[in-house]
Amino acid sequence: MSPSPVHDGTTLGQTDFDLHGMVGVRVLGTADDAAVVRRQLGPMDGPLDHTPEILVRFVDTLATGPLTLVGKDEYAHDDHGFFLLRAKGKSRVRVRIDLDRLDDRSRPFEVTVERGAPAVPLLIALVNLFVLASGSLALHACAFEYQGVGVVVTGWSKGGKTETLLTMLEAGARYVGDEWVYIDGGGATVAGIPEPIRVWDWYLDQIPEPGRLTPRADRTRLRLLAAANEMGDLVQGGRLGKRAARLARRADHLIRGQRHVDVDPAILTGGDLGSLRTTFDLLVLAESSPSPLTSMSRIDPHPVAAAMAASLAYERRPLADAHDAFRYSFPGRRSRFLESAGSLEEERLGKIFDGKPTWRLRHPYPAVLEDIGRALSPILGGPR
Template structure:
């Protein structure tokens, strides 16, 4: 039996059984920092098999199906299937995965919920260390999480994590899962010393997208504004513009300035607003905890909707942890945020990283 193990912070253990090289590469690209033989039973097992023959099954839309006794999610990219044991999510679980996929549906949802069941809260946030102060920034999309990380990176902050931070139930410790950092083109000028070299193909892509945007502006100012050509540009450009970014591993930006875990001292809830002003306000921890809770429920909603599809397929099926997840994590977040310095920060968007840093740097001056 071919097996590969991952031990994430000694808390969640993952085992791959009989993966192809493609399967292994997909997981390793995301979790290679934690590759280590387990000396205990894994919490999550992904067993890979060629061409799952399910026999008769019923569709649940285009992204799920069920047989007489099992529920499967379907990869959007390759139409490959993964058996999800919803009744054991959070506890020791085995997932049967059809080999050959570059995309395991719900991979990080499965990992996050396993952490949560162990009372480590997955926070949609960024975290860094500066002058021995551990700082976590939470917020919505475009709220300034990654921007704050890069603003402090310009001043030699240590990377803990971006996107998902695992916070201990008592709030004392935060654990990062290193994933590629998404940097948008407009951000490049704000990190000139940290920005890695951009490949020629990416540069050509960016120039091509900017050229299309230029043509689109000309069309909107011409008699073709309401034409079929204009409608094509209106629909095609948004997906193209979403490609004006690069993904960079933390090592390329922070090099040796990385920590796998850190103490948590201060929490910032970051908002972008329609003003040029910057405003930092001390806030009650309970209020910040409520914001963080609803951010979590939003991030978990797609997976929990899949659980509801499972309940539709198997009305008698049940997972007590998922049934009571809101109450469980609400109380955990409240407890974890207690006795922390908590702030709300309002800023323009886009913004200058140095301006952001100047308004927040005093939070890292002492602990």
């Protein structure tokens, strides 16, 4: 893609992001501001051939009237606007987002962000909503192409989507997308965005030459975190008071949640991401199981459509929660489209999945990547 206008880190300018012609995002701010959005959407910079659906405006100071808090440092409102005060990861932000304007398609939906935010809260959820409005579908899934066959792997969080993608990339598959992929309304093609891929330490332990994915400093950090968990297990196995045991368990949980690195997908593909698009030929529902066995079985796609409608509703919950707080702040104002998104997704999922060859992949967690590869062999002709 050709880049949109370039400006230095402090000069105000405009940067456009084109998500496969489905949704356009325009950023008004500095190059540093655009980099915040690029970390979320990937290097999708490119000129738009239509008015953007989303406008992200960065400002030094977000002016407000006297604020009323909604919840403890989560949301606020003044007489005219609604504000987010927390981003993912609980970092403090100040973002204006008037959610009733989601229904006004005559102009871009505007999000105003006070500089200093590590990310634009709810941006991916908003992109997904506008993809739905365009007639396509955002699916919580990964996608790849292997020997000319386009595969979409979907399921609930921790179901094994990324593990399957990483296994197939090791076998020579072409990367399309991870976490979120975008399917045209007819179900013929699927496209992705090059978001960083979260790679857990147990995955690195299963591949040759992990150093090609992560620098030595990251691998050292992961080893230290693993050692801290092992020490915590020993401490919890001793005699502790209730309060000390509770604190030890909490620390152990927090440390386990940090035993990962976020890897640029370009590193996994040798620097060439290609078109980030493929045909949608096969559907795989990935699920983890207490059983140590890994298996594949043919299933009906229609229950998968219903299941993924529930998954999409779950993934949209932070946006829905903000909408509830917005309605509390401004009784009578709401987004009818946001409220109808679930039923529209369920209908579209049924149409898109209808007739797709569909398989269930069941595996233990953490997964054994070699076993995933063997399970996929019968339907893909490899890896073996």
